[in-house]
Amino acid sequence: MLISGHNSMKVIVLQKGERIMETLKSLAVEKSLRGFFIGIGAVRDPEIGYYDSGRREYLRMKLRGNYEVVGLIGNIVDGPSGPIVHAHISLGGKNGEVLGGHLFEAKTSVTLEIILIPLAGLRRTLDEQTGLLLISEG
Ligand code: ZN
Numbered sequence: 001m002l003i004s005g006h007n008s009m010k011v012i013v014l015q016k017g018e019r020i021m022e023t024l025k026s027l028a029v030e031k032s033l034r035g036f037f038i039g040i041g042a043v044r045d046p047e048i049g050y051y052d053s054g055r056r057e058y059l060r061m062k063l064r065g066n067y068e069v070v071g072l073i074g075n076i077v078d079g080p081s082g083p084i085v086h087a088h089i090s091l092g093g094k095n096g097e098v099l100g101g102h103l104f105e106a107k108t109s110v111t112l113e114i115i116l117i118p119l120a121g122l123r124r125t126l127d128e129q130t131g132l133l134l135i136s137e138g
Pocket residue numbers: 086087088101102103
């Protein structure tokens with residue numbers, strides 16, 4: 001993992017084998033990074049999810065193999081017990097098909113190039129209606 005930046009934006013480049021969510025969580029804790037991010041690259045064996053609002057739970061899907069990261073988008077916001085990394089991903093397969101959803105975890109297979117736009121002052125709190133930690137005022 002490499003991290004650099006000028007102005008206030010940060011460039012984070014993950015190397016082959018690094019786990020996206022684990023790495024971003026570590027960075028959030030160790031470097032106090034908060035904000036919104038976008039990224040492209042390639043991953044293998046991603047686990048994605050779809051939030052079933054009726055059942056108030058994620059349906060989890062473990063995918064096998066290599067995928068293009070057509071788009072990674074997410075944010076890092078303070079929660080009740082430390083920073084929460086929330087990311088969604090669009091994954092491109094070898095026939096051009098795209099799958100996507102909430103990202104639980106994926107391993108970088110070639111590289112993953114992320115730009116983080118810092119933004120402090122947001123917080124996630126438990127939303128009773130959905131059972132999710134949502135960004136709230138204050
Ligand atoms: Zn999500």
